[in-house]
Amino acid sequence: MKILVIDDSMLYQRLNVTYLKEYFPDAEYCVSANGLEGYETYLKENPDYIILDLLMPVMNGVEFLHKLKENHPDTKTKIFVISADVQKIVKDEILSLGVLKFINKPFSVEKAEEIATIIRGE
Structure with a gap:
């Protein structure tokens, strides 16, 4: 499983990955600092899941979602917005x-567990 975390805060990037590793230690994690960088990483890495912040510079999360849906309407990637x-x-x-x-936000161990439950239940 591959998980892409898109957040302009390096602290939240680390927290997301750290908390999710508790539930998915064998997953591959990628991080991006804004929606544009995240979109480029999406194209390169084809993640199974994206953890997406909304309020970011360059390209915000809403713009990212619109670009993804316009250009890849049949994507299999599942997205969580935090x-x-x-x-x-x-x-x-x-x-x-x-x-x-x-x-x-704020992201927490309990919220990571919620995400893990959803992923495992798919």
Whole structure:
């Protein structure tokens, strides 16, 4: 399994990977610092799952999702959004783009367990 973490915070990149490794120690992890870099990594790595922040420079998470859906409508990659942006209109748009789950920051061990449960249940 390959997991791509897209977040402009190096701290959140490390936290996401560290917490998820508790549940998926054999997974391969890639990180990107913004949506544009994340899109390029997606093309190169073809991850099974993406952990996506919304509020980032260069290309934000919403722009990333739109670009991914426009250019790869049949992608098999599953996406979890983890963000501090909890506005209902944003959540509704994100969910309409087919993400598996919208999770509020801060990320935690419990939220990593929630993601692991969803992945294992697919």
